[in-house]
Amino acid sequence: MIRQVNQKALASNLLKRLSASAVATTSILNKKLPTSNKTTTTTTRNIRFYSTKSTVVQLLNNIGSKREVEQYLKYFTSVSQQQFAVIKVGGAIITQQLNELASCLAFLYHVGLYPIVLHGTGPQINELLENEGVEPEYIDGIRITNPKTMEVVRKCFLEQNLRLVTALEKIGVHARPITAGVFEAEFLDKEKYQLVGKITSVNKSPVEAAINSGYLPILTSLAETPSGQLLNVNADVAAGELARQFEPLKIVYLNEKGGIVNGNTGEKISVINLDEEYEDLLKESWVKYGTKLKIKEIHDLLQHLPRSSSVAIIDVNDLQKELFTDSGAGTLIRRGYRLINRNSLREFGNPDLLRNALLRDPEIKSGKLSVASYLKFLDSVEFKSYGDEPLEVLAIVIKQESQIPKLDKFLSSKTGWLNNVTDNIFNAIRKDYSQLCWIVSENDSNLAWYFSKSDGSFAKNGQILFWYGLNIDEAGKLIKEFDSNAIGSSLSSGTSSGVFSSTQQKRGIHTGAKNPPLSKPRQTERKKVALIGARGYTGQNVIKLIDNHPYLDISHVSSREFEGQKLQGYNKDNILYSNLQIENIKKLEENGDVDVWIMALPNGVSKPFVDTIDAANGKSTIVDLSADYRFDKTGVWTYGLPELNDRQIIANSRRISNPGCYATGSQLAIAPLLDYITGVPTVFGVSGYSGAGTKPSPKNDLKNLENNLLPYSLVNHIHEAEISHQLQKDINFIPHVASWFQGINLTVNIPLKGLESREIRELFVSTYAEEKLVNVQGDIPFVKDISGKHSVSIGGFAVNNAKDRVVVVAAIDNLLKGAATQCIQNINLTQGFGEYDGIDV
Structure with a gap:
């Protein structure tokens, strides 16, 4: 699996909707259908089951792709019901996340899946013992269970078991409490631990009987000796024994941390390959007590199960994502395999194994x-x-003398991709080689994965050159060699997907995915800013940002209408508006009185001021907020969209054209998919009326906008030309204005081929992983959530049934990231400050 960031908010929302849907469906069916005889009762149950199942599957499709959901449902229903999954629930979850847990299990129940659920009760026991005046004692992480403690343990288990069963029954899930009769045990060490048991056998009958009757079995980890003495057993150990008996397809541990957290870094561990990492992992200083016991038990368990088996430790809200998507969640633990490096053919002990691996190569196949x-x-x-x-x-990897090492073959079976071995291999390569290049066919089905591993790419004649670790000169040389067919053929890792079948696809260097913030030393010398055209909404927001900026000060602000009045919203100094004329600007520039000029003027007005500054041969920076220089072909002006354009080029420039608001959001929503687009994207944009400016017009007339949506400039809008020019890809743009004040919604329809929703989402996450002002989310972003914020939110990623288009939704504040915030970003880069100084990120 490719492990991915969890989406708790999405999952929680879906689970709530499921619970409501399940209850509503049950209620309606119970009212409308009589249940006076067995035949009718069976009919009612079947209608209820299939109706709710349809709802559940539809909701699951929002977590992963339809293909994934169907694949896993088929997989899980291929075995007997009791072999589906063992789910161990941490005690804290029943206390803190009972409703979420019940909803998660309802999901499974309503698609006909019956997990064996076993719960612990650790935190609750400690609380009860404290109330009883008993101080918990542990040896090697195992609770000493004396008779008094056992009394509390038994009471607590029964209470928690009943709580979970009751919560399930309330939302239409039949559940059966099984608090005894499953685990037989002997004393682990009576003198040392007292009433703590070691499981000797598992009685499957109560569990099978519950499932066969249509009930979810809810178990405790209490065990009994042959004579009937209750013994306390670690819940993780009990879950492992259940797994050994039933050999389920999935083993899931739900805990409040959502996985195993590295005690040194504080980060959640994504994958543990036991064959490779187990011994070193146990030596880590933070692996102790319960964590060490858990890892040991899982290691021992997996030694007795098929190598394909794995254990997932996840948050309760990620249960559906773990079960029904390729991306998974939390910490995945599996046996895996050790990775082996070889430097000669003689080191391959089994030549047939090597030959079989090479037979996956398309050139050899053909x-x-x-x-x-x-x-x-x-x-x-x-x-x-x-x-x-x-x-x-x-x-x-071929080592080329005086040349960049080349990844010549990358061949993986389907199992290798699904089990994340590909990521492990590539990570190992990256540790050994700081620079690498490789070539992939445009029809490779795993193209998105290669893009995510690269710093840049160049496409020509059905092949794509990828690289990482190269500077601009090295990349240019590599492209030149590739362009003259000097490098050689492409590697491949899968079957053709046809994602580049369109003849319109012509892409050059791919730069969006890796454009990290600059790491050069921060400057702290204060800079003076002159603002020309400050009365509009954008000017007001620029003033506010500079007022909070640690290194920028306003020295001059020009407005003919407000001349002589105090600049409102600026508290660092008592600044008065002036009406700067051409001669004033020339003198200020010649004297070096201004470090940065901001042109916040309407389109077509900036040129005389810019020409005056240029003629004075000064060293100041100009940031123009209009569209006047966004199409510059002289090479003097730099388009200032830091998330997509080279930050170093922006930093070295003294003439910055600030992108438009619609254009910023649209480009960020389209750019990661440029290499997959098969037609002309369409952007349906709706802005608040602040985008129409302060000058009265029908577009900012509140009476005209009340209960209304106003389309305007239906074709050939300036932003349509801007987006197309910057992306080097024709797009259609349809702007509208609505009755809210600030914020833009962009619903972008993008024709493409061969990608699933999950893959698209992962591509966006990878592209913007280091961008503080771009938020990628699974669900649809809303204007009300982005208004007043400095960032752009992108989500949706809905692929149609024909798999030939995706709809991406972006939300951006037109006055901030669409104008003022971006202006400050560009100033920070050109002046050597931190890019986000003065911006609340």
Whole structure:
């Protein structure tokens, strides 16, 4: 699995909707259908089941793609119901997240899946013991259970079990409490731990009987000796014993942390491959007590299950994501395989294993290349190979003298992709090589993955050149060699997906995915700013941001209408409006009295002021907020969209054209998909009336906008030209204005081919991973949530059934990130400040 950031808000919302839907469906059916005889009761149950199942599957499609959901449902229903999953629930979840847990289990119940649920009760026991005046004692992380403690433990288990069963029954889920009769045990060490047990056998009958009767079995981890003495057993251990007996497809541990957290870094561990990491992991100083016991128990458990088995430790809200998507959630623990490096053919102990791995290569499959000839080639060059033990994944890097190392082959089975071995292999390569290039066919089904691993790319004649770790000159040289066919053929890792079948697809250098903030030293010398045209909404927001900026001060503000009046909203100094004329601006520039000029003027008005500053041969920076220089072809002006354009180029420029508001949001919503687009994207944009400015017009007339949506400039809007020019891709843009004050909604329809919703979301997450002012979310962003914020929110990522278009939604504040915030970003970069200084991120 490719592990991914969890989406608690989305999952929680879906679960609530499911619960409401399940209860409503049950209520309606109970009212409308009589249940006086067995036949009618069965009919009612079947209608209720299929109606609710349809609702659940529809909601699941919002978490992952339809393909994923159908794939996993088919997988889970391929075995007997009791072999679906064992889910161990931490005691704190029943106390703190009972409703979420019940809703999660309802999801499964209503699609006909019956997990075996076993819960602990650790935190509750401590609280009860404290109330009883008993201080908990532990040895090696195991609770000493004396008779008094056992009395409390038993009471607590029964109470928590009843709470969960009752919560399930309330939302239409039949659940059966099973508090005894499943685990038989002997004393672990009577003198040392007292009433603590070691499980010797598991009685499956009560569990199977519950499932066969249509009930979810809800178990405690209490065990009994043959003579009937109750013994306390660690819940993780009990869950492991259940898994050994039932051999389920999934083993899930739900805990409040949502996974195993690295005690040194504070970050959640995504994947643990036990064969590779187990011994070193146990030596970590933070792995102790309960964590160590959990890892040991999972290690021992997986030794007795098929190698494909795994254990997931996740947050309760991520249960559906873990079960029904490829991305998974929390911490995935599996046996995995050790990764092996080889530097010669002789180091491959089993030549047939190598041959079988090479047979995955499309060139070899098609007969264009034989295995023997490729092996002969490897014998003549210096190479390093990477692979797991069974060679589910094989990567070969060719070391080229005085050249950038080339990833010559990257071959993976489907198992290798699904089990995340591909990521492990690539990470190992990245540790060894600070620079790398590789070529992939445009039809490779895993193209999105390659984009996520690269710093840049260049496409030509059906192939894409990728690289990482190169500077601009090195990348340019590599592109030139690729352009003249000097590098060679492409590697491939999968079947054709046709994502580049459109003849309109012509892309050059791909730069959006890796454009990190500059790391050069921060400057702290204060800079003087002159603002020309400050009376509009954008000017007011620029003033507010500068007022909070640690290193910027306003020295001059020009407005003919407000000349002589005090500048409102600026508290650092007593600044009066002036009416700066051409001669005043020339003198200020010649004397070096201004470091940064901000032109907050209507389109077509800035040029005389800019020409005057240029003629004075000063060293100041100009940031123009109008559209006058967004189409500059002289190379003098730089388009200041830091998230997509090279930050170093912006930093080195003294003439910045600030992007438009619609254009900023649209480009950010389209850019990650440029290499996949098969047609002309359409942007349906709706702005608050502040976008129409302060000059009275029908577009900012509140009476005209009341209960109304006003389309305008239906074709050839200036932002349509701007977006198309900057992306080098034709787009259609349809602007509207609505009755709210500030904020823009952009609903973008993008024709593409071959990508699932999950893959698109992952591509956006990867592209904007280091961007503080771009938020990627799974659900649809709303204007009301972005108004007054400095960032852009992007979400939705809905793919139609034909898989030939995606709809992406972006929300941006037109006055901030669409204008003033972006202006400050650009000033910060040009003046050597931190990019986000003065911006509340």
